[in-house]
Amino acid sequence: MKATHIGPILTTAVVLLLPGALPAQIPSIDGQPIQQQDQQQQRRQQQQPGVNQSARNNNMQDSAPNSGVSGQMMKDKIFLRKAAQGGLAEVQLGQLASNKASSQEVKDFGAKMVKDHTDLNDQMKPVAESMGVMLPKKLSASDQAEFDKLNGLSGTDFDNEYLAYMVKDHHDDLREFRTEAAATSDPTLKDAVEKGARVIREHMIMVDGLARSRGLAVPTRGPRPTAPAAQ
Numbered sequence: 001m002k003a004t005h006i007g008p009i010l011t012t013a014v015v016l017l018l019p020g021a022l023p024a025q026i027p028s029i030d031g032q033p034i035q036q037q038d039q040q041q042q043r044r045q046q047q048q049p050g051v052n053q054s055a056r057n058n059n060m061q062d063s064a065p066n067s068g069v070s071g072q073m074m075k076d077k078i079f080l081r082k083a084a085q086g087g088l089a090e091v092q093l094g095q096l097a098s099n100k101a102s103s104q105e106v107k108d109f110g111a112k113m114v115k116d117h118t119d120l121n122d123q124m125k126p127v128a129e130s131m132g133v134m135l136p137k138k139l140s141a142s143d144q145a146e147f148d149k150l151n152g153l154s155g156t157d158f159d160n161e162y163l164a165y166m167v168k169d170h171h172d173d174l175r176e177f178r179t180e181a182a183a184t185s186d187p188t189l190k191d192a193v194e195k196g197a198r199v200i201r202e203h204m205i206m207v208d209g210l211a212r213s214r215g216l217a218v219p220t221r222g223p224r225p226t227a228p229a230a231q
Contacts (some may be wrong), residue, residue, distance in 0.1 A: 001082075005072075005224055009211075010143050011099070014198060016171065019106075025084060027048065027183060039101030042120045043104050048161055054192050059158045068128070071187075072183065072184065072185060075135050075180075075183065075184075076131065076180070076186060076189055077131055077132070077133050079176065079180045079184075079193075080124065080127065080128040080131065080133045080189075081128070081133055081135065081136065082127060083142070083173075083177070083196070084124060084125070084126060084135045084136055085136045085139070085140050086169070086173055087117045087120055087121040087141075088121070088136060088137075088138075088139060089139050089140070089143035089144075089146075089147075090113045090117035090169070091117050092111070092139065092143075092219050093143070093146070093147060093150065093165070094109075094110040094111065094112070094114040094117065095108065095110070095114055096110070096147065096150055096151065096162075096163050097108035097110025097113070097150075097158075098111040100150070100151075100153075100154065100158050101158060101159050101178070102155045102156060102158065102159055103159050106159045106163065106210065109163075109166075109206060109207065109210060112160070112206075113166075113203070114204075115190075116199055116203065118143065118195050118197055123192055123196070123198060124192055124196065127188055127189055127192050130137040130188075131186075131189075137140075140207070146165055149161065150162055150165075152183070154177070159214070160214060160216060161209065163207060163210055163211045163214065163216060164211065164217075166203075166207045167204075167207050167208060167211050167216070167217075167218055168219070169206060170200055170203050170204035170207055173200050174197060174201055174204055177193055177200055178197055180197070181193040181197060188196065
């Protein structure tokens with residue numbers, strides 16, 4: 001091979017190896033250099049977290065009202081379960097009073113508790129079931145303790161203990177029913193709770209009178225709860 005042929009070959013090789021050589025021949029896609037496309041892709045990826053965060057913020061804003069609804073629905077379910085458990089106690093304690101009380105008035109009041117709260121429980125049951133609430137089948141620990149205490153008493157001691165418990169129970173129940181009626185947005189539940197509140201108020205007036213006639217303490221009645229302010 002002649003030396004004159006080696007020179008051009010070496011020159012071409014050196015040019016190809018030099019950085020930045022022959023810029024016009026950089027590989028491209030759709031007429032755009034690959035390096036430039038890679039830089040644009042990196043910029044888009046860097047911007048993507050901001051886009052995702054914005055989307056998350058929008059989702060949080062959209063779901064904010066639903067969170068309030070879900071919160072109230074949970075309160076509705078808690079109320080229904082507690083009301084059912086309280087109704088169960090009224091029935092069982094009423095049965096005990098109708099059998100053990102020494103006063104006919106207390107016996108009659110106990111019998112009325114059995115009838116009215118059985119009816120009230122039956123009215124609330126389909127509402128609770130429609131909302132997926134599992135209704136209790138036994139007394140709460142505090143109601144069971146009161147039942148056991150009453151079961152060990154007799155005569156005037158039984159009458160006074162039963163009436164004192166009924167006074168406290170009905171004042172507490174009426175407050176809770178009125179609070180729920182003012183807060184819930186479910187029309188079916190609201191109607192059932194308002195009807196229940198009227199029954200409980202009637203009982204409260206009756207038992208307050210029985211307690212006063214025996215010199216037992218009766219709490220003062222507080223103001224009616226108002227509906228919570230709109231968010």
